[in-house]
Amino acid sequence: MPNISPPILIKTTPNPMSYFFGAAGVLFFGCIALYIFSSLQPVSNQSTTNTDHIVFYSILGIFIFFSVWSLIIILKLKIVILTHQELIIQHPLLFLKKIIPLHKISNIEEKEFNINPKIKRKTYEIHKGNQCIINLNNKQQIILNSFEILEYEDLMKKLFIANNQSVNNNYEIKNEGYVVLIMISLLIVVLVIFTIFR
Template identity: 35%
Template sequence: MEKNIFKSTVSFLPIGFGLIGASFFFAISYYLSSGFTKPESSTNGDLIAFCILIGVFCFFGLLSLFMIFNIKTITLTNKNLVIERPLLFLKFVIPLENIQNIHEEDYEINSAANSRKITVYKGEKMTIEIQKGKKIVFTSFEISEYDDLAQYLKNIEFNITDNAIIKKDYSNKSKVYSWLLFIFILTIILIYQLLKSR
């Protein structure tokens, strides 16, 4: 009989970054396009460059929305590892006997400002190798109880080599929430200015 060992909840980090990112990029796109009138002296090249700029902002807005739709939940049973993407109605079931190896490494989300690298998020990334050379990757950014899941996978006997020992997740979660708050405030100010200018 199959029984649940672990079930993750939806992580609010990708949802938060996705919503704020989509709002930010779509607000900029709307702000730029709503006040645009083609000057008589401009060429078609200027219009094409402007449309490309708007397209880039819209692309990043859609990419942010995709981050929301791509959220994962993971269920570990005594027989299977089940990965679900609830908003896309996708479900992948991996029998535990198909798992050949597990690797874990550091995972960072970085930003750059004035030629400086700023670490927005620091955590762990786990790669599960299954049959036919396929790999499944998930991170502590996507899974809110990542360290618990890693410990459960470590406790199940997968014949893991010494090079693939699973580490504890020591990510600085307070730092990523401060970034999320900063971006949220910046987005609210942008939307407020947009509404105020109308």
């Protein structure tokens, strides 16, 4: 007799905002790193000390690090599938899948999850939402948040019911970072033009 897949209660999609910020980070920090690297030749022709080279490569390394970190954000984006028996977390870009039987979840906790970076004493509101901490019987934790999952609220309500816990009906999830994203995009365009026609 063929195996019948259990009915899916919910299948989430990644929040596009996290894609956009990840891509913007890759391009922004990557462009700055490329610009710094392209200025290596003029620096090398001058009489420079080892300290100058250390400072130069340290700054270059910082921007490369943040560019790679932004790429990892994109690669780690997840799709969550909830059935009556399992919680399945997929990372499609990494070809990874984690299957958690619901009976192995001891409890679920939630707390606020906000992304509000402060730049030059001004706070930019990127995301306001929640983070879920799923505690397993083996003491491991699975963490999900509303910035990476578009249907976070529906997923949590169904997950709480599946785990026989009281449902949180007080959600206020907002993606507010579009203005910041537009500003970063304009900066990227300026950086690309400046690097090409330098």
